[in-house]
Amino acid sequence: MSDTKRWNATRQRMLTLGGFTAVIVLVISLGSVLIANPQWQWRSRDWRQVGRQGVPSWEVEQKFSKDVFTFVRIKYDSYGRRGGWSIDFRDSELNFSLRLQQLTTIKVNPEPIVLELTDPSLFDYPFIYIIEPGGLMFHPEEVTALRKYLLNGGFLMVDDFWGDEEYKNFYDEIKRVFPDREPVDVPLEHEIFQCVYPLNEKPQLPAIRTAQYGRGSGVTWEPRPGSDTTKAIYKAIRDDADRIMVFICHNTDLGDGWEREGEDPWYFEEFSVKKAYPLGINIVTYAMTH
Numbered sequence: 001m002s003d004t005k006r007w008n009a010t011r012q013r014m015l016t017l018g019g020f021t022a023v024i025v026l027v028i029s030l031g032s033v034l035i036a037n038p039q040w041q042w043r044s045r046d047w048r049q050v051g052r053q054g055v056p057s058w059e060v061e062q063k064f065s066k067d068v069f070t071f072v073r074i075k076y077d078s079y080g081r082r083g084g085w086s087i088d089f090r091d092s093e094l095n096f097s098l099r100l101q102q103l104t105t106i107k108v109n110p111e112p113i114v115l116e117l118t119d120p121s122l123f124d125y126p127f128i129y130i131i132e133p134g135g136l137m138f139h140p141e142e143v144t145a146l147r148k149y150l151l152n153g154g155f156l157m158v159d160d161f162w163g164d165e166e167y168k169n170f171y172d173e174i175k176r177v178f179p180d181r182e183p184v185d186v187p188l189e190h191e192i193f194q195c196v197y198p199l200n201e202k203p204q205l206p207a208i209r210t211a212q213y214g215r216g217s218g219v220t221w222e223p224r225p226g227s228d229t230t231k232a233i234y235k236a237i238r239d240d241a242d243r244i245m246v247f248i249c250h251n252t253d254l255g256d257g258w259e260r261e262g263e264d265p266w267y268f269e270e271f272s273v274k275k276a277y278p279l280g281i282n283i284v285t286y287a288m289t290h
Helices: 003-018 030-036 091-103 120-124 140-151 163-177 208-213 254-259 265-289
Strands: 072-074 113-115 127-131 155-159 233-238 244-250
Touching: 091 254, 091 265, 120 140, 127 265, 140 155, 140 163, 140 244, 155 265, 163 244, 208 265, 244 265, 254 265
Parallel strands: 072 113, 072 127, 127 155, 155 244
Antiparallel strands: 233 244
């Protein structure tokens, strides 16, 4: 079976099993589930800690074990930086997977995974996530693998980088993947902002310490020298059918809104509940239905 046929078959099984034919039926309202069960406990930030750190798990029927949504984080090399790919690992995806399972009819794998772009199993997963690409460096074989993955129906979400210098590094690297395609702004009216939870703004998520420091003044951005980071920027690279292949979340940090939900009730309610989870669920819904 070709990569494209295998991809389409996997996605169709996931859509049917997850109830996507109804575009996602909410099990219960976002706020009431989240506020009732925040993951309020300290968790290690060491990416080598592979335990669940108290995040609940759930059973997946064996016959559907290959047909669930799995959160896939991409491991990459960086220019002069250590651990960029592992920021927020793995509390971020554990919490997001739990909330996706609780709030939608999507069947979700409770165990997120880490892959390299050259891993042969990449095509088994319709959604991948790259964080902090400000120091990202693609090897030539990764450029080829990512291009093939995306053109065959895959979806890449890029998150948590700030300012012009970090954006330029990512831009230069993604242009190696698609030299003939340009990232373009995504308007608020696009379905990726509206498909499950209609948003009335493009949300900006600060890291938790930035949010706490700026609580009285309304500052929700991380400063970078010589750059205006006061507004979140969302761009996309599309395929020939106008499908978003790469969704770029710049000057914002959705991952911290998932990871740090249990550390501060105010941050949880203001940023996790109102911004990080609604947009995250919209993004996954779009990825799985296109």
